[in-house]
Amino acid sequence: MTAPRVTVHRVGREGEPVVVIENFAAAPEALRAAAQAQAFISAGHHYPGLRAPVPDTYLTDQRALLAAVLREVFGVAATVKVLDIGFALITTPPTALSLEQRLPHVDAIEPGRLALVHYLVPGGDDGTGFFRHRGTGHETLDPARSPAYLAQLGDELRRHGPPPAAYPEGDTPLFERMAHFNGLYNRALLYRGRLLHSGAIVPGHRLSPDPATGRLTITGFFGS
Numbered sequence: 001m002t003a004p005r006v007t008v009h010r011v012g013r014e015g016e017p018v019v020v021i022e023n024f025a026a027a028p029e030a031l032r033a034a035a036q037a038q039a040f041i042s043a044g045h046h047y048p049g050l051r052a053p054v055p056d057t058y059l060t061d062q063r064a065l066l067a068a069v070l071r072e073v074f075g076v077a078a079t080v081k082v083l084d085i086g087f088a089l090i091t092t093p094p095t096a097l098s099l100e101q102r103l104p105h106v107d108a109i110e111p112g113r114l115a116l117v118h119y120l121v122p123g124g125d126d127g128t129g130f131f132r133h134r135g136t137g138h139e140t141l142d143p144a145r146s147p148a149y150l151a152q153l154g155d156e157l158r159r160h161g162p163p164p165a166a167y168p169e170g171d172t173p174l175f176e177r178m179a180h181f182n183g184l185y186n187r188a189l190l191y192r193g194r195l196l197h198s199g200a201i202v203p204g205h206r207l208s209p210d211p212a213t214g215r216l217t218i219t220g221f222f223g224s
Helices: 028-036 063-072 146-160
Strands: 005-011 016-022 049-052 081-090 114-119 127-133 175-182 188-192 197-199 216-223
Touching: 005 175, 016 063, 016 175, 028 216
Parallel strands: none
Antiparallel strands: 005 016, 016 188, 049 081, 081 216, 114 188, 114 216, 127 175, 127 197
16 A cells, blocks of 8 residues: 655645645545445536445545644644535536536635545546636635625626636636646545635546546535
């Protein structure tokens, strides 16, 4: 077993940390097998695909590593709760994306919220992009920033029209991509949920609902 390797990247002008952990799971193939035994269901309105439960033991081996990262990088000394975690498959074709799904988004604006994405596609070639809104210069949102940001973004969309029917992958007229991390096999990213980001789906990527061939990840959300 190869030991996990942690690097910390400070992205954008705000210098928010994005933690990259290689070799995150001790047995990624076992996770893929577990996913193939699950019945995936629609993830709901926001996520463009399917979700399924992860094994109860998923975070057991990583608990000490995650605790150290949370403490040393994000300054979290208190116990962190797992708010939601599961297998995830992006399956929505670009032509069926909602307006919100064609734009970078945040996972949460509440302080202390953290997000995890763990890539489980051998030879994976897409990943996650992080963005700056050109109009406001914001790279993160919080309760104070959010109303003005949403008002300006709405005005921009009314004036310029909606973005193309595509996943946000690079620079756009409204957003600048300030960082990108490839979805390498068994790599995990950990970052604050307030960062504007999007799954960087390669154009033409086959978005299969089969966890054996599709864009399989594990996504998790943590808070106090």
